[in-house]
Amino acid sequence: MTGAPTPRPADRPVPRATLADVPAYVAGRPPTPREGVPTYKLSSNENPYAPPAAVLAAAESAARTMNRYPDMGSTALFEALGDELGVPTSHLAVGTGSVALLYHLVQAFCEPGDEVVFAWRSFEAYPIAAAVCGARAVQVPLTSDGRHDLDAMADAVTDRTRVVLVCTPNNPTGPAVRHAELAAFLDRVPAGVVVVVDEAYREFVRSEDPVDALALGRGRANVVVMRTLAKAYGLAGLRVGYLVASDEIAAAVRKCALPFGVSAVAQAAAVAALGCTTELAERVDAIVAERERVVAALREQGWSVPQADGNFVWLGLGEHTPAFAAAADQAGIMVRPYGTDGVRVTIAEPAGNDVFLGVADAFEPKV
Template identity: 45%
Template sequence: MTHALPQGSTAERVTLRSALRDLPAYKPGKSAAVAGTVQYKLSSNENPYPPLPSVRESVAEAAAGINLYPDMACETITEAVARRWGVSPASVSFGAGSVEVASQIIRAVAGEGDEVIFAWRSFEAYPILTALAGAKAVHVPLTQDERHDLPAMAAAVNEHTRVIFVCTPNNPTGTSVTADELHDFMAAVPKDVLVVIDEAYVHFNVDPAAAQGIDFFRAYANVVILHTFSKAYGLAGLRIGYAIAPDYVSAALRAVAIPFGVSALAQKAALASLAAEEEIEARISSLVTERDKLQRGLVEIGWDVCPSEANFVWLRIGATTREIEDIFTHAGVIVRAYPGDGIRISVGAPEANDQAIHAARDAFNHFTTTSALAQEI
């Protein structure tokens, strides 16, 4: 038996926050769209490898105790991460994925009347988390070559600015910020503004000139770095990420965190993953090789692809995004579409990447034909 929700008049309804009216919806990557066909999901930047045996074993052991609350302080994994990076355990705080830690940062630092700056397009959760905190999101356009315009971001700082996110490598474009660029940026940013270096994809970054967040944390008193176990470590389904921040900021993040937000399974899996970093590194190397293969294939077809330092590649295709997405879908490749901007193709298993290159040929023919017709009109 089902029960219809009572409609009631407007006067009888609970008043919801006004911020929800204009709140953009977070759109996860699509799953398989056509039943009964072989399809490859390359829409969510997921690691295509299954969990390592040692990680599976640790999760299975932890599952016996899921009737109990997890360690709210995440003490064991905190100490392990602190050792991994050579920082104080007081500087490390956890959440259910780095996106939840980003939410903690904004809620701890920004509120009504404050501003949060980030590049655009970048991680689409930033404007959502900012709006939920009651703050104003300030979008700074990327450069023509899909990179952070750090001088423009510094120029956007005013007395209301509380937080700046620098996503490097950037999601969805895959471009990274160099160390020299970030040092110049930090010199231009007031020391009472928190700069968050979001390194969700840092493990795939092989550019020797790229900024390394841990170096900036050690050099500047207003830097926080964000890491996740979802991507390189392949724990997306367990939701665990962390920040390395000044001790007083970490204390604030723990204060606003959801109690018991990180499950015991996630903590155990993260601990086992840190202990298996040699195996993880081998998988990362394979994914970087596949990323480079995917990029070369797209360039050989004719696509203008900016170099990616993440586990995905970006095609800026503007108004034809939905049409191009459909071509990939019908070819059995599920990609992530950003209407009006472009598509992001995650790096998957070799056969998935091969199919993506195959689909990209048909997509390029359609794109070039459509572009030529538009120019004639």
């Protein structure tokens, strides 16, 4: 028997009660302009390189028809992704960044009161996606070195769990999950629970035993591989993400997507970027080399830096987080502070990285 509807005040509209529990997403801020001081934005994990000429040309050409709606089926993009990944297009969904696909997936699989399990601290959109649907976020603490505790995450799965999120490399702390440990974890998760492998930074991984999420998904119908063209491909301003899943899961996500969500310019640029893999790989290699230089310098200064597998580094500053962020801002760089947990710092152009290293060297205490 259905209970009586929740009474609403007659004098004003009132949003759903669950929205009161939705945390605000905090984007990386640009640096504060300072006269005579070069500034660098190291707060949003953006690629410091401009897109290749072919990508710019494709975007400019598509912009000439902006008076028309984009292809709602993203046909050319689906075909390019299918060819690149070796998967049927029926296994694909695209959206305005991988974060949009995350929202669509949770909406497709979670009823109010269901559970979404993920490590914490991790990508801050995870608790938002759960809360918007009225689901309960189950946050499993990271290990002391910033890694996923996959055994604890498996233990946290209950009969109310509908979705598990694995961010690898983990944003914001940096370490990537290993293929063998993820395979063992998937063997422990019930087949009826969706497991999302969020690989927004996969192209930057150089560690041993890297995850092959597509291979893991071939034998498991509950595995979803989620990726973006914002980071390594340098399309952050156009918002293009994609996922690979079973026919059933991909279709459910597409049903929840906004019509015409991915613009014509974004689709054209994404297709062109997928054809520039050699040029883009060289840029990723340059960022990885800078990351290794920065990590080595920080450790030489006395910092304890977790394994950095993305295009960023993490300093677990604890209560000193606000002071470090303020010192960085004063020097002309904007880092991304996370409350009193620490700061995430994007690997950017070498000059900006050098300013960051100067701030880190002068800062005390080093943790």
